[in-house]
Amino acid sequence: MSITIYNTLTREKEKFHPIQKDKVMMYVCGPTVYNYIHIGNARPAIVFDTVRRYLEYKKYEVTYVLNFTDVDDKIIEAAKNQNEKVQDLTNRFIDAYLTDVKQLGVKEATYHPRVTETMDDIIVFIEQLIEKGYAYAVDGDVYFKPRKFSEYGKLSDQSIDELRAGARIKIGEKKSDPLDFALWKKAKEGEMAWDSPWGQGRPGWHIECSAMAKKYLGETIDIHAGGQDLTFPHHENEIAQSEALNEKPFANYWMHNGYMNIDNEKMSKSLDNFVLTKDLLAQHDPMVLRFFMLSVHYRNPINFTDELLEGAKNSFERIKTAYYNLEHRKQVSTNIGQNSEEWLAKINLHQQNFEQAMDDDFNTANGITVLFELARDANIYLDENQTSVEVINAFQQKIVLLLNILGIQLEEEQLLEEDIEALIKEREEARKNKDYGRADEIRDLLKEKNIILEDTAQGVRWRREG
Numbered sequence: 001m002s003i004t005i006y007n008t009l010t011r012e013k014e015k016f017h018p019i020q021k022d023k024v025m026m027y028v029c030g031p032t033v034y035n036y037i038h039i040g041n042a043r044p045a046i047v048f049d050t051v052r053r054y055l056e057y058k059k060y061e062v063t064y065v066l067n068f069t070d071v072d073d074k075i076i077e078a079a080k081n082q083n084e085k086v087q088d089l090t091n092r093f094i095d096a097y098l099t100d101v102k103q104l105g106v107k108e109a110t111y112h113p114r115v116t117e118t119m120d121d122i123i124v125f126i127e128q129l130i131e132k133g134y135a136y137a138v139d140g141d142v143y144f145k146p147r148k149f150s151e152y153g154k155l156s157d158q159s160i161d162e163l164r165a166g167a168r169i170k171i172g173e174k175k176s177d178p179l180d181f182a183l184w185k186k187a188k189e190g191e192m193a194w195d196s197p198w199g200q201g202r203p204g205w206h207i208e209c210s211a212m213a214k215k216y217l218g219e220t221i222d223i224h225a226g227g228q229d230l231t232f233p234h235h236e237n238e239i240a241q242s243e244a245l246n247e248k249p250f251a252n253y254w255m256h257n258g259y260m261n262i263d264n265e266k267m268s269k270s271l272d273n274f275v276l277t278k279d280l281l282a283q284h285d286p287m288v289l290r291f292f293m294l295s296v297h298y299r300n301p302i303n304f305t306d307e308l309l310e311g312a313k314n315s316f317e318r319i320k321t322a323y324y325n326l327e328h329r330k331q332v333s334t335n336i337g338q339n340s341e342e343w344l345a346k347i348n349l350h351q352q353n354f355e356q357a358m359d360d361d362f363n364t365a366n367g368i369t370v371l372f373e374l375a376r377d378a379n380i381y382l383d384e385n386q387t388s389v390e391v392i393n394a395f396q397q398k399i400v401l402l403l404n405i406l407g408i409q410l411e412e413e414q415l416l417e418e419d420i421e422a423l424i425k426e427r428e429e430a431r432k433n434k435d436y437g438r439a440d441e442i443r444d445l446l447k448e449k450n451i452i453l454e455d456t457a458q459g460v461r462w463r464r465e466g
């Protein structure tokens, strides 16, 4: 079975074919770092991390880029209000972001580019757009002309005239068409600024993603992802910039996650109902939050309430309980099982069903349903008073494997990870001391626990055998 992805660009589910056979180039729009992230920001972090994990499970090598917007009006405003240097403020909130998402089981990106570290590439990108006639400089600002890009509006499915009707030129803006958007903004007195061919200033928001995607992934990428609210104008403008310059498709698949509501209301400043991720993490098991987030398909809206979070906690508990009951049964040493072959086949079938759910546009909600079915079968097996260690191990391994694909770890697993690292260290020490007997012993011990060691040029790596 191959993966299908709902592509916002074509408004259809399409078979996934990456540009290079076994590699995936993926770009996700990251946060503007002037505040702690709210629970709505945690959603794309978790869902696109899960997409990445599933692609990796399917043996793709994924290059994952998530940018940090570390200069913009809101950041400058926040730094001024807090009497802090812009860079100190952004460093602080980048660290806070990484701490939050790490707790939620999000893997670190391959690259985390920042605007302030990509300035040369951004300036070159803008210069080339001017040379090609898609952009113009006026009194220190540079604007892009969407009207010149004939496919403008294709992502958000709007015509240029519909868009024109809603656009206005604000006071102080020097653009010649209301649709034009800024690639470069002239610095105001005393503001953080960079030298450019147009004088001191800083880039607009949209251009950074076009420049970073090109720098780290190339002119055409496989998957571009972000929140639904970014479709217009941000992603529409990214497409216009990149395709105008490179004369190639920018991204083959556009993925957008749905909105998140709090108690059935949109999160908004006026309602003052922002729930910070760090506050939730202080009160709840991060894995429950992740489980909750994945219990709804990523394109659907998700409603956050205390009751629903409690429900997710109970659901996750059901799966955990099955796992620990299996563990407990292993201590009974009779090791007798009936129809073991059938049970093993059934367990494998659950994995196939799980894959089928995930192949269908990463349907984690259905994937979790399969996990419940697996847990239910485990309970039936235990109710029959069966004790085949082979079957019990197979149940446990499958539960762990499927949870891990979703980026969810059982508590014991995390401890185990530390134990694994410690054993690997001990094995390396043994080898250094030419104690090969002990080194082999450790390797065998890990193998028994389905941990496979690989000696690489970068040192020893390990993986769980599915």
Ligand SMILES: [Zn+2]
Residues within 6 Å of the ligand: 028, 029, 030, 209, 234, 238
């Ligand atoms: Zn972006």
